[in-house]
Amino acid sequence: MEVQNARRWAPRGTRAWLAAAAALAIASGVRLLLHPFIGPFLPGSAFCIAASLVEYFFGLAPALTVMLLGLCIADYLFVPPYADITVFDRADLALVISYPLVTLLVIVLIERLRRSQFRAELIASVAQSRYEMLLRHDNERMLARRAVDETHRLLRHLSHHHKTFIFIQALERNALQPVDDLKPQSALPRLPNEIAPGPRFADADPDDIARLSKALWPGSHRVRMKSGDGAAKLTECVCERFTTHAGDFLVLRIGT
Secondary structure (H helix, E strand, C coil): CCCHHHHHCCCCCHHHHHHHHHHHHHHHHHHHHHHHHHCCCCCCHHHHHHHHHHHHHHCHHHHHHHHHHHHHHHHHHCCCCCCCCCCCCHHHHHHHHHHHHHHHHHHHHHHHHHHHHHHHHHHHHHHHHHHHHHHHHHHHHHHHHHHHHHHHHHHHHHHHCHHHEEEEEECCCCCCHHHHCCCCHHHCCCECCCEEECCCHHHECHHHHHHHHHCCCCEEEEEEEECCCCCEEEEEEEEEEEEECCEEEEEEEECC
């Protein structure tokens, strides 16, 4: 995968240049402290380390700046004759050749490693995003399949218990519209709380219908139903819940 932003891994702004200036000042101070003990030995080592650290944390441009300024400071202060720019001898030539060569090699290797690391992080982030999208898609597909299965179960339930069906209540507004298509609109009048009557709705006691329409839950219920002689009789009824793509429904029927 080609990642165009891999080279932009380093932080930008004044913070990087302030860190580069601080690294250059610390390297100069450390080298000054060590100068009485080691003299002109390895005059650019401290600046090479400083440039490498700046490269690792802040990128190529600040590291190259530290390298070039460190070369000037090292040649001026730590290569004899000290604090004299009029003389250019073999010690100066060795510093000018060896110090930039080693420092550039280290900087380039660190830059390549940091770009590879940043590229891997970007690819991992994209892969994580795609994985989450796939998970969401799978979850939505499973929910849709479950809703379709529940819809089919509801239709089979209504057809199987058609003669014992009292009413169906929708838990979401306008969710009864798909159920209305099962019968002519005049056969299913709208009632409070989104209730659609069934074949045995007229036999149920109106007070029980009003009570259940406000507090219906899945389980067993006792409803007063008209018998053959017209007298009301307590009848065991069953309420079941169905979750479909159109919403949740509660179906009340006479228990069999």
